[in-house]
Amino acid sequence: MAKKCQDYISDLNSYLDGELSAELCEQIEKHLGQCRNCRIVVDTMKQTVSLCRDGKAEALPAALEDKLNRVLKARWEKKFGK
Amino acid sequence: MNEERLVARARTGDFKAFAELISAHKTKIYNLALKMTGNPHDAEDIVQETLLKAIDKIDQFRQEASFGTWLYTIALNQSRTHLARQKHTDLRPIEEYLPGSAGPRGHQGHDPRLFDWKDPHRILEDNELRVIIDDALASLPANYREAFVLRYIDELPIKEIATLIGESVAATKSRVLRARLALRDFLSRAFEDRYGQEMSGLH
Numbered sequence: 001m002a003k004k005c006q007d008y009i010s011d012l013n014s015y016l017d018g019e020l021s022a023e024l025c026e027q028i029e030k031h032l033g034q035c036r037n038c039r040i041v042v043d044t045m046k047q048t049v050s051l052c053r054d055g056k057a058e059a060l061p062a063a064l065e066d067k068l069n070r071v072l073k074a075r076w077e078k079k080f081g082k
Numbered sequence: 083m084n085e086e087r088l089v090a091r092a093r094t095g096d097f098k099a100f101a102e103l104i105s106a107h108k109t110k111i112y113n114l115a116l117k118m119t120g121n122p123h124d125a126e127d128i129v130q131e132t133l134l135k136a137i138d139k140i141d142q143f144r145q146e147a148s149f150g151t152w153l154y155t156i157a158l159n160q161s162r163t164h165l166a167r168q169k170h171t172d173l174r175p176i177e178e179y180l181p182g183s184a185g186p187r188g189h190q191g192h193d194p195r196l197f198d199w200k201d202p203h204r205i206l207e208d209n210e211l212r213v214i215i216d217d218a219l220a221s222l223p224a225n226y227r228e229a230f231v232l233r234y235i236d237e238l239p240i241k242e243i244a245t246l247i248g249e250s251v252a253a254t255k256s257r258v259l260r261a262r263l264a265l266r267d268f269l270s271r272a273f274e275d276r277y278g279q280e281m282s283g284l285h
Contacts, residue, residue: 006177013259040198041180041266048266049234051202051215057113064126068108071130073097075137080095 003031005038016046085149092140100140104133107150110236111157117231118161120220128164132157147245155246158228165224173226176256179263195270197281202273205280218268222261229254230261 008028014020015028032039083091083102091099111132115125135156143152179194202211219227225247232243244254273281 005180009176009180009263010256010259013255013262037196038180040196041194044197044199044270045262045266047199047201048262048269051211051269052219052230052234052265054215055212057109058116060109060112060129061122061126064112064129065108068130068133072101072133072137075134076095076097076100079137080097 003027005031005035008038012042012045016042016049086145089140089143089145089149100137103149104136104153107153108133110150111153114154114157114231114236115161117219117235118224118227119164120216124164128157128160131160135160151242151246158246161228162224173223173260173264176260176263179260179267195267195274197270197274197278199270199273199281202277202281205277214269214272218265218272221268222264226257226261226264229257230265233258234262 008031011020011024011028015025020028032042083099085103088099088103092103108129112125112129115128116122119125119128132153136153139156143149147155206214219230222230228247229243232238232246233240238246240251240254240258243258244251247254249257
């Protein structure tokens with residue numbers, strides 16, 4: 001019996017992340033060639049990750065950095081003694 | 083100086099060694115906490131609590147994992163404590179994120195979106211898009227958000243995430259996949275509702 005879309009879904013992430021065997025990749029690609037719905041799902045899954053990755057990492061706020069220096073030092077001195 | 087020596091020196095009370103150990107990780111922890119809580123104020127608290135805990139527990143660090151991984155485990159626990167009041171809903175079974183599925187358990191009212199959005203940068207301002215993405219991440223239950231962030235923002239291998247979150251590799255894989263599918267669904271809805279015509283690949 002032919003596989004249905006649902007049969008492929010648990011492998012989609014491994015497929016997108018390049019962790020699937022060549023044989024399974026081939027099966028999935030064949031299915032994607034025939035199934036527009038799954039193609040949309042796969043395309044938008046890809047974009048989902050790239051969108052969430054967008055945007056730079058936030059720098060540590062300077063005020064937090066100052067506060068950490070004080071607070072950590074105080075805890076350190078309490079633990080180890082001066 | 084290598085990590086092992088820094089840890090040894092920190093244990094004898096050398097604050098400078100400790101400061102050097104944490105310096106490479108502070109910003110990463112802050113960004114993890116930001117993604118987990120969506121709130122700079124909470125993220126700052128989490129960084130501070132994590133590093134204080136690290137001081138308290140430095141004698142317990144066994145060097146089985148790297149210092150960074152150890153710190154990350156503490157940071158995740160602190161994030162969880164902050165998020166503990168959030169309700170733990172579960173996501174739908176994986177197969178229900180695909181069209182044409184009535185869902186074996188017959189979940190009502192879910193209709194996976196098949197909106198074919200293309201490069202939202204074309205029509206959305208960066209800050210507008212940022213809000214939608216933050217809302218999407220916030221819509222995930224915390225344990226799924228955590229798995230997604232570790233996998234795709236921090237780009238950690240599944241095995242390491244499994245260790246960090248204390249789940250099996252199979253459970254971790256499934257959690258990452260469901261998180262990704264749920265985010266995809268959320269974004270598809272948001273984009274279609276707001277910008278359907280302009281963003282569709284068909285127009």
